[in-house]
Ligand code: AMP
């Protein structure tokens with residue numbers, strides 16, 4: 490995690506916020522920006538926010554997302570004499586603002602934003618203002634709100650509400666909001682081509698977040714219910730894969746009238762297995778503990794939000810069988826993830842995505858389930874609304890290439 494306060498004092502460290510941000514003095518400032526990301530690799534040089542000294546003043550940027558054509562930008566800028574302090578694509582924004590054909594730093598920020606179409610939600614600090622911006626597709630979420638006599642900004646409204654913010658609103662795609670001593674100024678730098686990430690609804694976001702008026706828990710519940718309407722499996726109990734499979738499992742259970750029970754508990758003292766560079770199998774195994782009493786001799790249907798590489802589900806099926814389950818059916822409340830994400834979600838490279846290498850029957854055999862079924866893309870779009878969401882990791886139709 491990293492933070493930069495408005496006098497450009499910097500604190501960066503590897504690890505969770507509460508292991509790095511230990512001193513009160515880092516909260517003593519009238520403004521600042523910060524960033525957390527979930528990868529555990531890389532040096533502190535690669536931790537955001539990134540700071541640059543330009544002839545328009547010092548600037549710092551923290552960015553959620555990925556620039557899909559970053560290599561082209563790096564090449565373009567390096568050939569024009571730019572020097573980079575990291576390999577983070579977010580640095581491109583700072584270079585563009587520095588090179589922009591304006592003296593005014595705000596105009597330079599807008600110019601830089603208008604050059605890059607995807608994918609970013611970002612906070613950008615200058616001594617005179619903080620700019621908050623979202624790309625024209627709005628792939629990644631971004632919210633602003635009022636807090637005491639100031640303002641707060643975060644990716645999810647749930648985080649803002651948790652601290653007691655009011656007047657919480659979504660930043661519209663293609664819009665930048667400037668916060669300064671003079672107040673708030675909103676500027677649209679491009680028309681909205683809204684393609685919000687459907688995976689935020691499926692897995693990433695907190696259940697208490699709401700995007701475009703649709704609550705995440707409610708959306709997952711509806712995906713689970715629709716999953717059952719499309720796949721009427723016969724079973725004794727529904728088991729959620731905690732935590733992200735819970736809302737979908739509730740929907741599946743409610744629609745099917747098959748009772749929901751906790752057949753798999755989660756050991757909360759072990760970190761997130763998806764992001765651990767090695768030994769994922771052992772970590773997933775230690776993390777999920779079956780309740781024998783619940784699953785023994787039962788026909789179970791286990792519900793999770795997604796299968797990416799397939800490791801997790803293979804282990805879950807094995808654990809449930811070892812605990813005495815008679816049949817193990819697997820329901821996934823999203824379509825098969827068959828294409829990589831270029832917009833900031835760390836799924837995996839194409840060949841690591843099990844659904845890019847195998848069909849559903851082959852995946853079923855691989856994870857050793859009695860049956861395996863996914864939500865259809867139609868079903869997902871029925872829940873999320875036909876327009877305005879990105880589903881590229883399911884169908885390969887990347888909005889920035891269309
Ligand atoms: P896998 O073993 O790769 O199939 O991992 C799938 C599991 O990881 C599911 O239980 C998801 O809840 C979770 N998951 C899916 N996508 C991601 C992601 N991009 N980052 C972290 N966890 C994820």
Ligand code: SF4
Nearest residue numbers: 686687688830879882
């Ligand atoms: Fe989200 Fe998938 Fe689109 Fe990436 S490709 S932004 S994960 S929906």
